[in-house]
Amino acid sequence: MNTSPLLAVIVPVYKVEDYLRECIDSILSQSYTSLRVILVDDGSPDRSGEICEEYAHQDPRVIVVHKENGGQSTARNRGLELAKDATYITFVDSDDYIEPDIYKAAISFLEEHQEVDIVGFGINELRTEGKVYCGESVGRLYSREEALREVTQGFSFKLGPSVWSKVFRQEAIGTIRFREGYVYEDNSFVLEVLHKIKSYYLLPIAGYNYRMGRDGSTTGVFSERMSYLFNNIEELMSRYTRDRDMLLHANTMAVNYLWMYWYQLYLEAPEKYQEITKAFLPYLKRARRRPYLNVAGGRIHAMKTWLFLHAPYLYTRLSLR
Known part of the structure; x- marks a missing residue:
């Protein structure tokens, strides 16, 4: 029996059939195995929902929820309701994928440093010319005020407002939820969480592979x-x-x-x-x-x-x- 703390991985799914398998495979192949992978099919019109069900039949750690389309924030909130008994919570966008040892590294640090509420990690931007690393070369501990300043003073993938490059303690999130029906729901969510934490640690490694070019720029x-x-x-x-x-x-x-x-x-x-x-x-x-x-x-x-x-x-x- 696995007695390691449970990590809930919340994945909102919508129109990503071309990338979804790579995403789910990267989560299930983690060296940290005490996982609950919550796939929330947000009314996807393609085969994404079917692919989710395939994985649920193959691995008992996978839970699938099918719902009417309501946007990413509603999918994430549904996932949070199914993660209330998890010790740690993280998020992955369903067209991205993660490095195989990142959750083990993050949770090991959190277990050893009870004063830290969130562990973040660098990302690889997936560009046409290849991966480009965005992160620190050495680990860094941020106080609450330092973390807030870093996030609000300008966008930084090192410590940005996105939820997918972070592992949160359950207590850090508490009853905070994503505002439904809005783009940029990460911003206010992360700001609220940072407002109540003690400290944040940024690992000096890339853990998340972010697919570029998803947002319009007109x-x-x-x-x-x-x-x-x-x-x-x-x-x-x-x-x-x-x-x-x-x-x-x-x-x-x-x-x-x-x-x-x-x-x-x-x-x-x-x-x-x-x-x-x-x-x-x-x-x-x-x-x-x-x-x-x-x-x-x-x-x-x-x-x-x-x-x-x-x-x-x-x-x-x-x-x-």
């Missing part, structure tokens, strides 16, 4: 996604109206992600500068009305905001230097 997609992001963040802030620390971190995350995506779009299509900027400005003005100057680096962002609003060409020139 101006229309940008505007839609920014709307989702801001609505998500504002809903989070509405639940923490008396917690200034959370309000500041949430607003800073929203502002920094605006800068990041605007810059990314501009580099991809500089000839569409006016179009991109027009889509960007409403969200920036929306964020400016909220306080975030006391967050580390806030004054710099305030100056960037002023410069962008009043001298966008100069801002662009300085950004590209």
Whole structure:
């Protein structure tokens, strides 16, 4: 009988029949074997649901849930309900795959360091030219405040807002759930979890293989996604109206992600500068009305905001230097 702590691996599944087997195989072949693999078929119209059932018949560690399509957040929340008795929880997107020893490394560290609530690991970006490692060369321990600052000050695969490059203690998640019906549900979820932890450790190894090119990068997609992001963040802030620390971190995350995506779009299509900027400005003005100057680096962002609003060409020139 396996007496090792149970790790629940939650996998939302939707239209991924070409990648799903590679994903599930990478989980079931882990050197850490005390697993519950929760495959949540989110009403997928292809053969993904059938593939999930095949694995459930082959391995008793696999649980399959079929549900009407409701989006990734609903699938993850369904998985969390089936993981309440697990000691640890992690997530995998069904078109990605993981390295064979990563869960063993993460859980070994968590078992030896009870003061650590989350262990993260680096990723390999799967690009056309091959794998590109994003992570630390040495392990690093983050305090709660350091982890929050790293996540909110700008997107980083080293310690980013995605749930799939982390193993969480059950207690760290508690009753926190993904907001349903929104894109970027990871952001507010991770922010809430980090807000209540003691510390976070980042392993100096790649554990997750992330398939690039899934997100659209057109101006229309940008505007839609920014709307989702801001609505998500504002809903989070509405639940923490008396917690200034959370309000500041949430607003800073929203502002920094605006800068990041605007810059990314501009580099991809500089000839569409006016179009991109027009889509960007409403969200920036929306964020400016909220306080975030006391967050580390806030004054710099305030100056960037002023410069962008009043001298966008100069801002662009300085950004590209």
